[in-house]
Amino acid sequence: MMTATPFLPVLIPLIGGVLVLLAHRGGLNLQRLMSLLLVLALLLVSVDAMQTAIQMPPQVYALGNWIAPFGIVLVLDQLSALMVLITALLALGALWYAVKRKVDAQGAHFHVLFQIQLFGLNGAFLTGDVFNLFVFFEVLLLASYGLLLHGSGRLRTRAGLHYVAINLIGSTLFLFAVGALYGVLGTLNIADMANKIAHLDPQDQGVVAAAGLLLLLVFGIKAALFPLYLWLPQAYANTTAPVAALFAIMTKVGLYAIIRVHGTLFGDQAGDLAGLHLPWILWLGLITMLMAAFGTLAARGLREQVAYLVLASVATLLVGIGLNSIDALSATLYYLIHSTLIAGGFFLLADLIAKGRGAYDDRFVSGPATPKAMLLGATFLFAAIAMSGLPPLSGFFGKVLILSAALDHPAFSWIIAVVLLSGLMMIMALARSGSLLFYNTLPENGQDAPAAADASKEHDFKGAYLAVASLLSAALVLVALAHPLGQFTQSVAQQVFDAPTYLQQVLHTPAVAKEAIR
Amino acid sequence: MEWLIALMIGVMTASGVFLTLRARTFPVVLGLTLLAYAVNVFLFAMGRLNIGVPAVIEAERLAYTDPLPQALVLTAIVIAFGMTAFLIVLSLKARSELGNDHVDGLHLAQDEESLHATLPPRQADPKRHADHPFEQTDALIASTTTQPIQGERQQ
Numbered sequence: 001m002m003t004a005t006p007f008l009p010v011l012i013p014l015i016g017g018v019l020v021l022l023a024h025r026g027g028l029n030l031q032r033l034m035s036l037l038l039v040l041a042l043l044l045v046s047v048d049a050m051q052t053a054i055q056m057p058p059q060v061y062a063l064g065n066w067i068a069p070f071g072i073v074l075v076l077d078q079l080s081a082l083m084v085l086i087t088a089l090l091a092l093g094a095l096w097y098a099v100k101r102k103v104d105a106q107g108a109h110f111h112v113l114f115q116i117q118l119f120g121l122n123g124a125f126l127t128g129d130v131f132n133l134f135v136f137f138e139v140l141l142l143a144s145y146g147l148l149l150h151g152s153g154r155l156r157t158r159a160g161l162h163y164v165a166i167n168l169i170g171s172t173l174f175l176f177a178v179g180a181l182y183g184v185l186g187t188l189n190i191a192d193m194a195n196k197i198a199h200l201d202p203q204d205q206g207v208v209a210a211a212g213l214l215l216l217l218v219f220g221i222k223a224a225l226f227p228l229y230l231w232l233p234q235a236y237a238n239t240t241a242p243v244a245a246l247f248a249i250m251t252k253v254g255l256y257a258i259i260r261v262h263g264t265l266f267g268d269q270a271g272d273l274a275g276l277h278l279p280w281i282l283w284l285g286l287i288t289m290l291m292a293a294f295g296t297l298a299a300r301g302l303r304e305q306v307a308y309l310v311l312a313s314v315a316t317l318l319v320g321i322g323l324n325s326i327d328a329l330s331a332t333l334y335y336l337i338h339s340t341l342i343a344g345g346f347f348l349l350a351d352l353i354a355k356g357r358g359a360y361d362d363r364f365v366s367g368p369a370t371p372k373a374m375l376l377g378a379t380f381l382f383a384a385i386a387m388s389g390l391p392p393l394s395g396f397f398g399k400v401l402i403l404s405a406a407l408d409h410p411a412f413s414w415i416i417a418v419v420l421l422s423g424l425m426m427i428m429a430l431a432r433s434g435s436l437l438f439y440n441t442l443p444e445n446g447q448d449a450p451a452a453a454d455a456s457k458e459h460d461f462k463g464a465y466l467a468v469a470s471l472l473s474a475a476l477v478l479v480a481l482a483h484p485l486g487q488f489t490q491s492v493a494q495q496v497f498d499a500p501t502y503l504q505q506v507l508h509t510p511a512v513a514k515e516a517i518r
Numbered sequence: 519m520e521w522l523i524a525l526m527i528g529v530m531t532a533s534g535v536f537l538t539l540r541a542r543t544f545p546v547v548l549g550l551t552l553l554a555y556a557v558n559v560f561l562f563a564m565g566r567l568n569i570g571v572p573a574v575i576e577a578e579r580l581a582y583t584d585p586l587p588q589a590l591v592l593t594a595i596v597i598a599f600g601m602t603a604f605l606i607v608l609s610l611k612a613r614s615e616l617g618n619d620h621v622d623g624l625h626l627a628q629d630e631e632s633l634h635a636t637l638p639p640r641q642a643d644p645k646r647h648a649d650h651p652f653e654q655t656d657a658l659i660a661s662t663t664t665q666p667i668q669g670e671r672q673q
Contacts, residue, residue, distance in 0.1 A: 131593075135593065135597070142600070142601070142604070145604060145608075149608070149611075152615075154616055154623065157608070157616065157623075158612065158616060158623040161543070161608055161612050161621060162621070164604070164608055165546055165550070165605070165621070168550050168602075168605065169538060169550065171601070172550070172553045172556075175557040175561060175594055176557055176560060178590075179557070179560050179561040179564040179587075180564070182564050182587070182590075183563075183564035183565075
């Protein structure tokens with residue numbers, strides 16, 4: 001059976017983005033309204049898609065009615081539905097903040113780029129074809145280049161240049177890997193590739209393994225895997241807050257692609273090549289985590305520190321994927337929901353703090369107290385507890401679940417040691433930055449404090465704080481609903497590991513009959 | 519023909535990698551372009567090299583070349599073209615904003631200093647004044663940020 005659901009999350013932002021562009025003459029307020037309505041519509045569609053995915057086996061939509069493996073298919077299973085839903089939630093918070101703080105007025109076409117970014121993200125989450133994945137990666141990257149450089153500033157341009165150059169290299173490597181896989185396997189459909197790898201001629205195994213690892217390199221650039229993470233801290237620290245918040249999902253695209261592509265191609269059916277990518281992910285993930293923890297200690301500004309915290313959360317997720325069991329993947333997905341939403345909220349909060357400090361910005365030097373220091377300080381404490389994985393918030397439960405899944409792994413002592421050590425370093429770093437920003441303040445010198453207060457009056461502080469609070473409240477929701485959510489992520493993980501059903505659904509969904517089309 | 523194609527891909531990739539590792543934006547752009555060329559030829563070759571057979575269906579033909587890599591190459595060319603155009607514009611923007619065409623812009627240390635220079639001057643806090651670095655560096659920044667960096671390698 002074929003439903004319409006899989007293509008809606010892709011179609012809405014694409015058509016919406018074009019409409020927002022056409023509404024350019026109607027003024028920024030019209031564009032804001034349209035953009036917000038589009039994201040709300042996307043949220044509703046994502047919830048609907050999630051319900052479909054939970055109740056039914058993976059849904060396949062053949063574009064142009066060309067059945068797999070000949071045509072391109074969109075596949076909606078629980079994992080992709082989850083990613084699409086998180087994206088919509090995060091996008092709503094980021095967009096609300098951008099509108100309330102007038103970030104979108106800093107340059108042209110913010111909302112168009114935002115919608116196209118969502119188009120690329122949702123497409124990457126839903127596609128079942130490797131080359132189509134490449135195309136959607138390019139769409140989301142091109143939109144992200146525009147968003148990253150939105151507004152202006154020398155540091156932003158420099159970070160943007162690095163980001164664009166490394167991603168262009170990544171795109172080229174992606175094409176090399178896809179080409180090599182196609183040359184050996186003769187197909188681009190992920191499910192069909194997995195079938196072909198199962199019956200692979202031993203002399204072709206080397207090429208497929210090399211191409212698979214090359215793909216891992218590409219996804220590693222996106223996911224900021226050591227040693228490919230160096231672009232991330234500066235890019236995230238120097239862009240505008242809503243963009244940085246939305247980019248919290250960008251690293252997860254790389255993680256999703258690793259789960260989807262490598263998990264399917266090099267799953268249990270792959271014979272000698274099974275689990276080809278796992279040791280790399282696990283050990284490089286642990287190194288990434290240590291480097292990220294050092295980064296949080298060395299950061300000179302709050303936004304840079306949050307960028308390193310994002311990196312640390314990505315590393316935790318990589319370790320979870322590298323453990324390669326249903327329990328570990330379930331825990332990883334729970335932590336993924338938590339870390340994406342909290343990191344997004346934390347970036348927005350960092351921006352509120354930085355704007356309140358006026359010329360001192362987010363740098364770790366003592367400045368005059370920010371306006372509304374009590375509220376912002378309490379929120380910072382909340383976000384810091386959630387992000388560093390202290391009880392009673394969701395970061396703690398996510399880490400506990402991942403660590404308890406790691407106990408069966410032969411290298412569990414290393415994993416536990418590194419996770420706990422880096423957690424300790426992050427707590428120290430956050431304690432230091434919190435005390436510098438909120439306790440160790442200078443007496444007002446009467447010059448810039450009123451200016452800062454004026455600046456925060458000019459923009460809608462309450463509206464912007466609402467975005468921060470709603471994203472951060474995910475930490476409470478995730479704890480309150482830990483049991484049903486845990487069951488849900490368990491079922492997602494089971495579906496991911498149930499490759500035969502995925503292959504069956506993708507390759508044997510028939511085309512829509514002509515009568516049905518009429 | 520095979521060795522010629524293979525050699526061509528290899529040389530273009532090697533030159534592309536070498537150029538992307540250069541420190542100026544223009545060689546980096548050239549290097550990425552060469553890498554894109556190399557990958558296009560590589561994708562094309564992955565459909566196997568055939569001579570004199572069509573990709574589209576003709577009535578009397580029995581042998582066909584693989585049409586899919588050609589479609590892939592077409593997509594890849596368009597994407598690489600757009601991305602390169604974007605990168606060139608970004609490099610020009612970086613050249614005008616950062617003052618030179620080094621991929622890291624101005625020297626890192628000076629960028630950090632110029633950040634501090636935006637802070638308002640400190641007053642009446644003698645405890646902190648002694649170890650405060652901004653006063654000494656302000657003059658340095660004023661003298662260097664608007665000019666090209668001294669001692670940069672000529673190319």
